[in-house]
Amino acid sequence: MDNHRGVLVCGEIGEGKLAPITIELLGVGRKLADELDEDLSVLLMGSQAGSLGQETIAYGADNVYVAEDSLLDHYNSDAYTQVAADLCREMSPSIVLLGHTDIGSDLAPRLNARLGGGLATGCLALSIDPETRLLVSTRPVFGGNAHATVVSKSAKPQMATIRPKTVPPAERDDSRQGRIIPVESKLDPSAIKVKVVERVKEEVEGIKLEDAEVVVVGGRGIGSAENFEMLRELANVLGGAVGATRPPCDEGWVPATLQVGQSGRMVSPKLYIGVALSGAMAHISGILGSKVIVAINKDEEANIFNVAHFGIVADYKEVLPPLTAKLKELVGS
Ligand SMILES: Cc1cc2nc3c(=O)[nH]c(=O)nc-3n(C[C@H](O)[C@H](O)[C@H](O)COP(=O)(O)OP(=O)(O)OC[C@H]3O[C@@H](n4cnc5c(N)ncnc54)[C@H](O)[C@@H]3O)c2cc1C
Structure with missing residues (x-):
């Protein structure tokens, strides 16, 4: 039995x-x-x-x-x-x-x-x-x-x-x-054969990705470490955190701890904004708990639009600066 x-x-x-x-x-x-x-x-x-x-x-x-x-x-x-x-x-x-x-x-x-x-x-x-x-x-x-x-x-x-x-x-x-x-x-x-020889606390700037109510994620299309500054500005205005797909982490544009997806962090914010990323399943499986998904991609066929609630088909460099400026105006900061 x-x-x-x-x-x-x-x-x-x-x-x-x-x-x-x-x-x-x-x-x-x-x-x-x-x-x-x-x-x-x-x-x-x-x-x-x-x-x-x-x-x-x-x-x-x-x-x-x-x-x-x-x-x-x-x-x-x-x-x-x-x-x-x-x-x-x-x-x-x-x-x-x-x-x-x-x-x-x-x-x-x-x-x-x-x-x-x-x-x-x-x-x-x-x-x-x-x-x-x-x-x-x-x-x-x-x-x-x-x-x-x-x-x-x-x-x-x-x-x-x-x-x-x-x-x-x-x-x-x-x-x-x-x-x-x-x-x-x-x-x-x-x-007890395993001995912990050192404990290093992860330094987090701002809000932790997993705890953020707004997450702005950049993909390979962002192009460089410097360009991620545009995403940080947007995240700051919304009181959110910045994440990335795997390629920007592999390229060293952002730390590997910011990777969102199957082999990175799982996020379930109120608002997820995916910028210049295609929406590969390995990434999407880490964001499906998000309440509202917004995608910005210059390719209207990008898979991310299949899961997005709102989509903007455009070059992100043309969209982010005015979007951030308008949001700044609206939230009064
Ligand atoms: C076992 C395994 C685990 C993985 N784990 C993860 C994971 O945890 N997280 C993860 O993210 N990936 C993971 N990957 C990788 C994953 O399969 C994809 O390769 C990756 O997510 C693609 O990243 P991307 O969308 O940024 O790049 P791409 O697929 O190259 O997409 C870039 C997009 O940017 C757009 N773009 C380019 N320039 C601009 C512009 N100026 N303006 C607007 N749009 C633009 C393009 O149209 C394109 O759609 C994993 C893969 C494997 C095999």
């Missing part, structure tokens, strides 16, 4: 707070658990885990397992895998969800190898098949040109990593009730 039950989210903590991906995983995890009529549990690791237990319940968890050990304060492959695998063996969840983040992408395959489950990585959507009650994971394949649905028919737990900003975050309700359960840490420091 299959004794796997419940949904377990491996949560992430960043700077003492629940990381945004944890709240997104709670949103999708709650939905899956409700459909199965089973519990939603969350594992939090690190000295601050306990202090975030109540908030995690407010975001939808029935049970919060807290492993409060200073060895878990920063992500460590060996330590996190050990604690998460021990908990999974003890509670036998049917579904385990992680973020498709640096942490989740490292932890998920290690955990899956130890548990012998089925893993779908980089998913965009998750649902439950009403007939089989199995997890259905949707993930982009072939450079984002197609979507595959993945079902693990017999291996349990069914595991998935979900891309940031692809599912709506859970809504907070402080009246929710749940249990905070301490996890006894059986970590043996000598078994």
Whole structure:
């Protein structure tokens, strides 16, 4: 008999707070658990885990397992895998969800190898098949040109990593009730072979791309590092952030951290403006959560116009300066 039950989210903590991906995983995890009529549990690791237990319940968890050990304060492959695998063996969840983040992408395959489950990585959507009650994971394949649905028919737990900003975050309700359960840490420091030798914090100028409500993305057609200044001016007026497709990053016109798309950042702003980019699937798969998509391209056949709500067919150098000037006038800056 299959004794796997419940949904377990491996949560992430960043700077003492629940990381945004944890709240997104709670949103999708709650939905899956409700459909199965089973519990939603969350594992939090690190000295601050306990202090975030109540908030995690407010975001939808029935049970919060807290492993409060200073060895878990920063992500460590060996330590996190050990604690998460021990908990999974003890509670036998049917579904385990992680973020498709640096942490989740490292932890998920290690955990899956130890548990012998089925893993779908980089998913965009998750649902439950009403007939089989199995997890259905949707993930982009072939450079984002197609979507595959993945079902693990017999291996349990069914595991998935979900891309940031692809599912709506859970809504907070402080009246929710749940249990905070301490996890006894059986970590043996000598078994931790990975050592973090240095931690470098990424310097971000202005608003982080993933958090911006307006994102202005430049493509290969921008032509040079200097020309990106026109995009920065537009983004500044709108209080937004600048991103790029892959070619400007490869050319060194902008840092690689600004790449938006399948192998870069996923964005879901209120307004996305794509300038001089063709709209390749590998880029589009990273912007589909945007509420309004505006495209500027001199080629009216460019694929970006197929997903854009508004399009301007023109040379961007002729469009951006008057557009920025007019917006400046309108917002009064
Ligand atoms: C595994 C894999 C992962 C990838 N991941 C990503 C990713 O994460 N993000 C990403 O972006 N790409 C990614 N790519 C690359 C992707 O497939 C495309 O090659 C890339 O997105 C194309 O970038 P682009 O639209 O800027 O350039 P192009 O396709 O060359 O398009 C440039 C556009 O600019 C227009 N243009 C030129 N000059 C002007 C002008 N003066 N005014 C107006 N329009 C102008 C042209 O009409 C053209 O449409 C990936 C590829 C692979 C294989």
